[in-house]
Amino acid sequence: MVEGFSPMKSVIMENGKAVIKELPLPKLQQGDVLVKMKACGLCGTDIEKICGQYTASQPILGHEPTGIIQESTVDWLKPGDRVFAHHHVPCYECYYCKKGSPTMCPYYRKTNLDPGGFSEYFRVPAWNVARGGVLKLPDNVSFEEGAFIEPLATVIRAQKRVAIDNGDTVFIVGIGPMGLLHAMMAKVNKAGVIIASDVSDFRTEFGYKVGINYSLNAKKVNVVDEVKRLTDGRGADVTIIASGSPSAIVSGLNATRKGGRVLLFGVPYKGTILNYDISDLLNNEISIIPSNAAVEEDTKEALAIIANKKIDVTKLITHRFSLDEFNEAVRIGKEGNAIKVIIYS
Template sequence: MKAVIMEGGKAHLKDVEVPRLSNGDVLVRMKACGLCGTDIEKICGQYTASQPVLGHEPAGIVEESLSDKVRPGDRVFAHHHVPCYECYYCKKGSTTMCPHYRKTNLDPGGFAEYFRVPAWNVERGGILVLPQSVSFEEGSFVEPLATVVRSHNRVGLRKDDSVLIVGSGPMGLLHLLKAKELGLQEIYVSDISEYRLNYAERLGATYTINPSKMKVEETLKELTGGRGADVAIVASGSPQAIVSGLNSVRRGGKVLLFGVPYKGTILNYDISDLLNNEISIVSSNAADDRDTEQALKLIAERRIKVADLITHRYGLDKFQDAVNVAKQANAIKVVITN
């Protein structure tokens, strides 16, 4: 079978053996897998939080199952990381900090004709059967939407909040769609890409700001009666984006750090402002099975129309073309199909 494998710091499309199953494992034929910004960062050697396995947003059809959780022919989403739910971190509610969480993964990754879901994942809610009403492409959004669900819960986002989303790539726009689903009326989006800002407007952003043309924090204060946003969601890992979020919230506001910064990121920010203005910083990393279940529910009930974010589709044999397009600012979500 064909699969995209990281070797020597580069992504290669190779012919490899179909994974062999052990008791409790499941083999899935990939039908759609989203290309995530973290995949791009791994390929470019910039990602800091995980092992270099590519493809963690897959949906497909069960080819073989040695588990009683699913059967051959089932249409499924598979989660790459699953916590133990028994350790100190899990019991304290920090499931994505579980020592076992990042030790689990799909074999050889989601960008493959077939991939193995290990028994550990299957037994702990890491594979969900898709309703017939949910397409494979929509199913590939379960994981990214789940990370948004978790982050909004962690920051305590409420429908009467005003929110600034810094970065309107695919994840920033998922934050926008989830905020709209919650009922927020003031959703501001900033990005240097006019293409992405126009996309955000079409999806219902209240106001968009291009920081290359206007100052984000000054514009936010004008739009919010001099206060600033209640919550800033930083859907970018760049230090400029983080500082922009910190400078754009009101006194007593919250900043949600969502995008993964590059290793060695240093901020040019006066920390005394945090205390003087009582600004809270909340970080959110990944998702667990409770989040994926909620995400699938939102998709299945059409409360969030994730397919609206897809701009490009490529087969496995065009993976490098997909990466090149995803690096550009005139693309939103790129999906690999099989």
């Protein structure tokens, strides 16, 4: 039993900054579990929250954690169990959930880990536990691999929404960790040629390690012209915009074929305005399909894909830091010469 007054090290937002503090252990109520964090991915949205640029949710940091059950108030989770915990879980009963929009559930973003995933220990609330927000990790899935369940789940849900067909040419704009996961998942979904672009030499070179066929530096070539050249003048069947940059969104739209589909996946900054002629959408029948986050059916599928080794997510890990090194991890994550940064406790 861990005493509730024992201090633990946590990274939280305070006065608009990420700080490392000692906090009391969360107190459990019936239905909650306490997890000792072992690994948690540093997401681009964490960095955006720290920089004050994220628009979609409250500024709680760390949503890709795995760990070991320390205390449990439910029968099916025992101390010592290796688990992944999902931070946002819908009700599955409201109008939005029943209409197939569970991430729009009014309860979805009200749920979260306490005090967040970048903590020696965190509480998973009963709401999440009761609705499938905790998954046991098989023995063949490491804590680091488990830290990819949430990001891969968002990719799985997004690609279902945009409906990649067998043999589709897929163009990915932005090849950070999420763009690379999209490339890997597109291969699982039997895409044909995969083209990608970024403004970083490091990331464009890294793209070839995960099976991208053509990886373009947008600072060195006209990306739209190149995509059309590689597709006999048509453009991509499916474009995945894994960046919130306005110029990335516009280039993705312009590189999509007539009748093609554009997945809006990266989160644009608040106030983003596009310099784009909307009439082109109608005249060319281009569909824009946004996708926001994931739910439990997606996390279960992500775990199965990782466990069955359909995707080797460890290829994306470039840096590892302890909780004490969190600020250095953020600095490295912002610089661009990193793909996936993992925080461990």
